Amino acid sequence: xxxxxxxxxSGVLSDFRDATASAEPTPGGxxxxxxxxxxxxxxxxxxxxxxxxxxxAVEPEKNQALITEAxxxxxxxxxxxxxxxxxxxxxxxxxxLPKLSxxxxxxxxxxxxxxxxxxxxxxxxxxxxxxxxxxxxGHAAPLSHLHVVSDVGAGAGLLEGALKAIxxxxxxxxxxxSEPAFQSTCAGxxxxxxxxxxxxxxxxxxAVAARLASRK
Numbered sequence: 001x002x003x004x005x006x007x008x009x010s011g012v013l014s015d016f017r018d019a020t021a022s023a024e025p026t027p028g029g030x031x032x033x034x035x036x037x038x039x040x041x042x043x044x045x046x047x048x049x050x051x052x053x054x055x056x057a058v059e060p061e062k063n064q065a066l067i068t069e070a071x072x073x074x075x076x077x078x079x080x081x082x083x084x085x086x087x088x089x090x091x092x093x094x095x096x097l098p099k100l101s102x103x104x105x106x107x108x109x110x111x112x113x114x115x116x117x118x119x120x121x122x123x124x125x126x127x128x129x130x131x132x133x134x135x136x137x138g139h140a141a142p143l144s145h146l147h148v149v150s151d152v153g154a155g156a157g158l159l160e161g162a163l164k165a166i167x168x169x170x171x172x173x174x175x176x177x178s179e180p181a182f183q184s185t186c187a188g189x190x191x192x193x194x195x196x197x198x199x200x201x202x203x204x205x206x207a208v209a210a211r212l213a214s215r216k
Contacts, residue, residue, distance in 0.1 A: 007082050008035065025092075026085050030123050033165035034081030037126070038074055040158030041133045045070045047144040047151040054145055063143050070136050073129060080126035084169070087122040091115040113178045120177060120186050123169035127193045130163045134200040141207045146215060153208035160201035167194055 008016065008031060016035070020027050027035075045067060052063045094111035098104045137156040144152050170190045177183040 006086065008085065009078055009082070026088055027081075028084070028088060029165055030084035030088075030126070030169040031081045033162040033169075034077060034084055034126055036158050036165070037130050037133065037162035038077040038081065040155040040162060041070060041074050041077060041136070043151045043155030043158070044133070044137045044140050045074065047148040047155070048140050050148050051143060051145040056145075058143050066136060066139055066143065070133075070140075073133055073136065076129045077126070077133065080122070080129055083122045084126070087115070087119040091119055116173055116176045116178075117182070120170055120173040123166045123173075124186060124189055124193070126166050127163055127170070127190070127197070130159055130166060131193055131197050131200065134159050134163070134197055134204060138200060138204045138207070141204055141211070146211060149208055149211050153205055153212075156201055156204040156208070160197060160205075163193070163197040163201075 008027065016027065020032055048063055048067050048070065051057055052060055052067065057063060091112070094108065094115040097108040097111055099108050134156060137152055137159065141149060141152050167190055170186060174183055174187055174190075177186065
């Protein structure tokens with residue numbers, strides 16, 4: 001559900017929800033996960049923004065630097081959600097190419113290979129950005145005021161779930177990649193990103209839980 005400008009971000013939230021729950025193939029898992037990741041990072045930014053404005057702000061300069069970094073990363077995650085839709089549209093356009101003659105079949109096969117490659121690269125890029133967002137949430141946890149540190153935890157939880165969802169888009173495309181070397185590279189990076197994300201998310205969630213338990 002992207003508009004004529006090719007973006008999910010100018011629509012109405014209820015329309016996005018309803019389009020997700022429709023019989024249309026987009027928005028699908030990758031773009032919905034991308035939106036979720038963006039909202040998760042948004043919660044981390046909110047906690048930092050509120051904390052930075054308090055008189056008892058912890059390391060306000062470091063806090064502000066994190067906010068700047070996080071907003072740039074949020075723009076990347078937003079673009080990732082749109083990229084997922086475009087990658088799917090490219091694949092469907094390739095699948096609709098004629099395949100009567102041998103030449104047409106060859107052209108269609110090449111287009112499908114290229115589209116599958118893009119459909120694998122897009123979620124890997126998104127996953128890298130989500131892992132970076134989780135790292136940022138880890139830095140935000142000790143800087144956020146106790147009253148809003150739970151939002152850092154909520155944001156990290158959304159990011160962790162989004163990462164798992166995004167990586168399913170890699171999994172579904174890996175078997176269709178025509179180049180074994182590229183397939184192996186993507187599979188390897190997918191495993192690394194999953195492990196990194198899980199480790200960082202656990203660390204962030206534990207840090208938030210510890211602060212809430214100690215009330216410090």
